[in-house]
Amino acid sequence: MILLQLLINGLVTGCALGVVAISFSLVYSTIKIFHVAHAGVYTLAGYIAWSLSTRGVPSLLAFAGAIAFCALVGAGIQQFLYRQLERRRASHLVVLIASLGMLAVIQNLIAGIYTPNILQFQIGWSQTTLRVAGVLLSYTQLLTVAMGIAAYLGMMFFAHRTALGKRIRAVASNPFLADITRLEPKRVYVIVIAIASAVVALPGVLVPLDFGLQPYSGVNALLTATIAMIAGGIGSISGAFFLAIGIAVVQNLSLLVIPGEWSIGVTFFIFVIFMLFRPTGLFTAR
């Protein structure tokens, strides 16, 4: 039974990380920016939802408000930071450092406003548990799985079946050609970061219901998401999503044979193996 429970726990965690990974992958494969500040947007979502929820806003509205706010923050980062740096022909390294700086600003703002303590985020149903086939799951965990699957399928549909999705893929494929064919890459970049920020806000509001809010918690999630994105194959939504789930499951199941402090080591071991034997990632980007 412990095997099954650990497997399910890994799946739940993986679904949340998978959504972080696909949103991060969307930004990286389109704009080619290592958008580290994404971790800050992920963290911010939970705090905004908490603020609204504690002020009596119904939970669904609070979540929607947080998602919308994060989309605006993401668009703002593109418009007022990355675009300005691009105008100045900043190198990738400079943009990465700027993104790290933005992450630090967001984290410190959160810590300044909300205190750096672990904040408990609880709403009526979040702690209620259900026994499904002998496995105990909280409503929050069930919702996280449902959200993860919905976000993955939604992202696949969006990327392959909608006009905007196809336009984004065209821009990602060749920004120069996209520019001369009036696909407006600069506008697409703003839209991409806004969408990615809204998507990352989904686990951003759900995960704190389970583990509380901490200003600096987004970095660990982004680390696993980055590994999943690279090992899954840059540009592949499925690769990022399923690798994130795989990593989380392995991290959980590894506890059966090794002590818990080695689980992060397991993640990096998987990464090294992939880099050695399949450096282009598990799934090839289409």
Place this chain on the structure above:
Amino acid sequence: MTQKLRIVLAALVSTLALAGAAMAETVRLGAILPLTGPGAVIGTQQQRGIQLAVEQINAKGGVLGNPIEVIFEDNQAKPDQSVLSFNKLVDLQHVPMIFSAYSGPTLAMAPLATRKKILLVNGGAQADKLADASPYLINTIPTIGGEVEVMVRYLMSQGKKTGAILFENDAAGISGRDNYLKYYPAGGGTLVGQEPTQFGQTDFRPALLKVGAANPQVMLVAITAGLQQMAQQYKQLDQKYQVAGTSFFADPQTIADPAAEGFIHTQVRIDAPAELADAFKKKFDANFDFFAKQYYNATLVVAKALEKVLADKQPVTGENLRQAIFDIRSFQGLIPMEFKSNTATMVMDINVMRGGKDVRLTEMKSE
């Protein structure tokens, strides 16, 4: 005009000289506490405990007429930051003593305290290594070994003879684990597993499941952050083993959470008169909890030592303050305590979290 300017300047110089003379009587002390980061809930309460004690001492005219001032530094519970703060307080502010908290940071500062002869007073950290980390480190709280020994005796009396350990992978947690490894088998128990977590980690499910799979009667806990999340996940996973810990369990949010119902822990007894608790509540809009009381008490100990040093007309140095503590030996602050060594000895309770409150089950004494 020149004459007027001279008069004004003379007045200014005189005022500054007088102010300097007045300031020289103020005894400046330091405190290096986690005021931000995962340890901030406890660190802030520790700071408030010191602030209330200092305010009350100064309201009564200070220590033999000398007001006390405490300069606070935030170490985020990090050892490296603590060392920087220590050097800043000692080299720039010339403080003779510093309040410290958390085992890792205190252990990092201990060699510096020895070298620079600065008195370190710890009222919250409990790693065993603190007992002999430095002759200049005074612990106004028993080490975790003392608490674990008492808890093991209680568990054995309750027939809880199989246990597993959940510990934080840092100085305090490892110290706790080592004590469980030492005292639990020695008391007649059998340990069936041990699981580490990281400081600040809030996903305890895998560790709780692994502990549960070992089927212990009791989970012996040595974590200092994320206790409430651990309690909630324990409840969600419907785990049945008893959860036992030490004074680290004295977290008001966890105690108030129904998920922690039935958790037991050792508690260094430290009672406060109602008027003192009210004064604390009025000043900080917070309850006068365990760690606030501990640092209030530690401040009283330091003030008493300072009084002796001043009365003996000795310079206020770390060395003299330390010697004064051992000369006085018995202190009657919020709790009677005695310094037979660098670590105080005192009475301990076994408490249970029941109905959102921390209820005393029985009283025991550390051997």
